[in-house]
Amino acid sequence: MNPLVDLRGKRGLVIGIANEHSIAAGCAQAFAQCGARLAATYLNEKARGWVMPVAEQLGVEWTAPCDVREPGQLEALFEAVRARWGGLDFLLHSIAFAPKEDLHGRVVDSSAAGFGQAMDVSCHSFLRMAKLAEPLMTEGGCLLCVTFYGSERVVEHYNLMGPVKAALESATRYVAAELGGKGIRAHAISPGPIATRAASGIDRFDALLERAAAQLPQGQLVDVGDVGALAAFLVSDAAKRITGTVIPVDNGQHLFA
Template identity: 55%
Template sequence: MHNPSERPLAGMRALVTGVANADSIAYGCARAFADLGAQLAITYLNDKAKPYVEPLANELGAQLLLPLNVEEDGQLDAVFDAVRETWGSLDIVLHSIAYAPKEDLQGGLLDSSAQGFAYAMDVSCHSFIRMAKRAVPLMPHGGTLFAMSYDGANRVVPSYNLMGPVKAALEASCRYLAYELGPIGIRVHAISPGPLKTRAASGLPDFDRMLAEAVERAPLGELVDIMDVGYATAYLATRYARRMSGNTVYIDGGAHIMA
């Protein structure tokens, strides 16, 4: 029988990508995984980002801190090679990586360029599929894969523009991967937080208005924070959620149920 005093992710190993700073959703997830007992491997984008991420990784006791730019040939392989050499296996992978060129993000979908759309799709969606492919051999006893989405994937959020279709593709990818990987015990979820005050989100036009509207629409009447997202995501990686897969899980105070 499970000992309630045992931390539910004790003995598990989690790879967390996309930590940029202490306001990142990925950092909230990494903190929650660590609080629940998981060992951590954390990635940072490049040398410019490393000074912001390294102190956070040290604070969480991460065993690995690795560069990862999914556009750079070989970096994804290098991350998974390091995980294999250090741990030999993996239980959790969190993908929190998205990018669109500014000119494509700030114009309407109709005006998005083919190159900008393809670039956003590759970095924000297909890199998750590439990550899953490399994670599977390290999960012989099953595991959980997570990708970060947003409600703009399912309804029109003015100013979200081309990221709406890109995140919709990411959510569909999670469902198809859940189907393909279910027989080997690997579960896949898309996580859809409400608007948060992160550096990445602040680049969206009308972001302050989006925050205000989220509070107004949410039945709970509050914004979520990165730890709300982190603990809900961590729960999905525990044995308590072992029969859940293929979901888009909203952590938004209930805002998505409102018309």
């Protein structure tokens, strides 16, 4: 009998590994442990040095650059998927960006350019990936993105990323509805605060971690492995009747205002 979470033979594209401590790395590790074939991206040559050790450790089959701000680079990535694999079974979008001056200021003070860039990289790129993945998922598939509870309530210092993540969650629901007829599912995973390099860009993030830990029923924050376990389940056939959800993996933090 096959294990419940069995990804053997499935082909997955992981976008957003920054280093071994990133959420995307935790998800990639879970995918690999469940038998998936993986490809991964790196932002640029500088980031490649941090990504390759993770990719090599996990047996990632191939890597490619992916900066969604660079014209044509995302399209080239999906063309590489088609050329190498002929199809795709799941995708993880784990990227976000906002200019520091806009992220650290009040939302009402954010510039149009900064807001637009944050929305483009953190949200619209997921829609672009969904469109490019659609013709590759001929037998269905699963699209995952990563959000945060600052989308639903005001989290001090999360600022501009709150509205952006709210848009990402809404986009996920529309993707699930529009592509569901082709057997393509979509989910937004909402982890509790985790000390990643990306999160360090949020002002006073250490204080946010301390407050979150104090609220939790068990007093323990989640880690990237917890997120990876959920991600592996969602892309597996065990979750084939689940779609269009925003799923918290936060040790119960969403229970508290």
